[in-house]
Amino acid sequence: MPPEEPHRIEVQLDRLLAERDMTLAELAERVGVTVVNLSVLKNDRAKAIRFSTLSAVCRVLSCQPGDLLTYSAG
Secondary structure: OOOOOOOOEEEOHHHHHHHOOOOHHHHHHHHOOOHHHHHHHHOOOOOOOOHHHHHHHHHHHOOOHHHHEEEOOO
16 A cells, blocks of 8 residues: 555645634634644644534634645645
């Protein structure tokens, strides 16, 4: 089996939180997930995200999925 390629999705959570003057802990509480789970996402260590979590993050941050996730061709 060929080795798995690293993903090229980058998470812009730091920027969105800074723009909204919100902490990761506050976002976690408002979304209903743990700070640890959001930290994994924020630090680009996540391998997946549930659509329900993505929807909740977008609702709380008033953003679109494309504001949160970007693709790096590099």
